[in-house]
Amino acid sequence: MSKKNSSKEKKPGALLSPKGMRDILHEDFLSYQGFFEKAAEIALYYGFKPIETPILEKEGVFTSGVGLETDIVGKEMYSFSTKGKDRLALRPEGTAGIMRAYLEHGMHSLPQPVMLYYYGPFFRHEKPQKGRAREFFQFGFETIGAAEPIIDALTIKLTHLILEEVGIKNLTILINSIGDSRCRPNYIRELTAYYRKHINKICAHCRMRLKKNPLRLLDCKEAACKELAEKSPDIMGFLCEDCREHFKEVLEYLEIMQIPYFLKHTLVRGIDYYTRTVFEVVSEQEESSAENTKENTETKNTETKPSRESKEKTSAEPMLSLGGGGRYDHLARALGSRRDIPAVGSAIGVDRVLSAPGYSMPRPRIVKKPKIYFIQIGTGAKLKSFTVIEALRKVRIPLMHSINKDKLSVQLGIAERIGIPYIIILGQKEANENAVIVRNMKTRSQETVPIDKLGDYLKKHV
Ligand SMILES: [Zn+2]
Numbered sequence: 177m178s179k180k181n182s183s184k185e186k187k188p189g190a191l192l193s194p195k196g197m198r199d200i201l202h203e204d205f206l207s208y209q210g211f212f213e214k215a216a217e218i219a220l221y222y223g224f225k226p227i228e229t230p231i232l233e234k235e236g237v238f239t240s241g242v243g244l245e246t247d248i249v250g251k252e253m254y255s256f257s258t259k260g261k262d263r264l265a266l267r268p269e270g271t272a273g274i275m276r277a278y279l280e281h282g283m284h285s286l287p288q289p290v291m292l293y294y295y296g297p298f299f300r301h302e303k304p305q306k307g308r309a310r311e312f313f314q315f316g317f318e319t320i321g322a323a324e325p326i327i328d329a330l331t332i333k334l335t336h337l338i339l340e341e342v343g344i345k346n347l348t349i350l351i352n353s354i355g356d357s358r359c360r361p362n363y364i365r366e367l368t369a370y371y372r373k374h375i376n377k378i379c380a381h382c383r384m385r386l387k388k389n390p391l392r393l394l395d396c397k398e399a400a401c402k403e404l405a406e407k408s409p410d411i412m413g414f415l416c417e418d419c420r421e422h423f424k425e426v427l428e429y430l431e432i433m434q435i436p437y438f439l440k441h442t443l444v445r446g447i448d449y450y451t452r453t454v455f456e457v458v459s460e461q462e463e464s465s466a467e468n469t470k471e472n473t474e475t476k477n478t479e480t481k482p483s484r485e486s487k488e489k490t491s492a493e494p495m496l497s498l499g500g501g502g503r504y505d506h507l508a509r510a511l512g513s514r515r516d517i518p519a520v521g522s523a524i525g526v527d528r529v530l531s532a533p534g535y536s537m538p539r540p541r542i543v544k545k546p547k548i549y550f551i552q553i554g555t556g557a558k559l560k561s562f563t564v565i566e567a568l569r570k571v572r573i574p575l576m577h578s579i580n581k582d583k584l585s586v587q588l589g590i591a592e593r594i595g596i597p598y599i600i601i602l603g604q605k606e607a608n609e610n611a612v613i614v615r616n617m618k619t620r621s622q623e624t625v626p627i628d629k630l631g632d633y634l635k636k637h638v
């Protein structure tokens with residue numbers, strides 16, 4: 177156990193972790209590890225293969241891919257010049273880097289679609305008062321080279337399933353279609369006209385967005401803007417025939433799979449590369465789950481709160497957003513491909529999931545919790561320590577030890593403190609006989625076991 181934990185030892189001006197970033201220790205680490213293993217296993221069964229891309233990318237991957245006018249890239253991205261004058265950025269999201277890798281490695285020549293999953297840290301320079309971490313973890317997956325709605329449905333299903341499998345309750349999908357490059361311009365025109373009419377009511381930030389990225393007005397968090405967004409024109413009336421048909425089929429699959437969903441016309445997800453399907457997976461907080469009907473989604477759960485305030489609290493408020501994604505058919509072209517490559521993906525916000533109500537940690541396989549503490553007494557025993565550790569490794573039994581310590585009392589003290597159920601004692605006498613004592617700490621019963629039989633004995637008794 178690190179002494180660093182003690183807050184008494186923090187001196188002013190001491191070197192601590194950067195603001196919004198933290199160390200992941202002890203049980204917390206196992207919790208992350210367990211989630212990643214579980215999610216990866218489910219993704220594998222659904223046909224996805226692992227990929228890992230660099231944590232740093234050329235800045236252009238995000239400025240071209242995610243979009244310069246988005247909050248993620250325009251305000252929150254950590255970017256810098258290297259000594260060699262390259263412009264690099266800490267990845268703020270996973271999709272653009274994976275599409276970059278797909279193009280770089282000519283994965284279009286593989287059987288399509290290419291299905292990839294990933295997990296790891298991402299970075300956004302968020303305002304600390306929002307209570308958000310600047311380093312956060314995502315588990316995501318992308319299917320590249322498929323335009324069919326069944327792939328959108330698979331993506332939503334998998335996001336839903338992973339969250340369900342780790343115990344999250346009351347899961348619902350919020351879903352929308354934001355059209356494509358053919359039909360969206362008509363909608364943008366209508367939306368811009370609508371907001372121009374209300375230009376005095378929108379926030380200063382939205383007034384700027386209106387010129388460059390009008391879609392983003394729909395997810396502004398300012399109360400007045402939110403109210404306007406609820407009454408804004410619905411894109412459904414503007415979708416072209418292909419987009420409408422595509423969206424209809426996605427919804428049909430969700431119905432067949434009995435995944436509950438709500439249409440939410442203000443859902444745009446704030447990233448330029450999305451086309452057609454966008455979605456979020458939310459967990460509804462207890463008090464709102466009773467009113468779970470399709471009709472009241474847009475103004476969900478307003479009764480329980482004072483009316484003036486609740487009007488401002490729209491659908492997103494009583495829901496905890498745990499993941500989401502969408503289709504991004506034009507991203508490949510934005511990253512330099514000569515043609516569009518249809519694709520769809522999703523990412524889960526792991527930090528939020530781990531602290532969400534109901535989360536039950538899947539036990540990680542890689543990190544086993546030791547049940548045995550190894551004690552050695554005397555020089556002869558110390559020399560044989562590695563023989564014992566190696567005997568256990570061969571039968572995959574992990575142990576804890578303090579082989580730098582000499583005294584029995586010190587080592588016993590540690591065993592008591594960590595509350596370990598079994599100890600192995602190697603004293604001078606045992607070392608001479610090539611044996612150890614195995615003691616059950618609860619019953620205090622013990623037995624002498626030859627080292628070459630130790631593995632088998634422990635597998636049977638521990
Ligand atoms: Zn606004």
Ligand SMILES: [Zn+2]
Nearest residue numbers: 356359416419
């Ligand atoms: Zn369209």
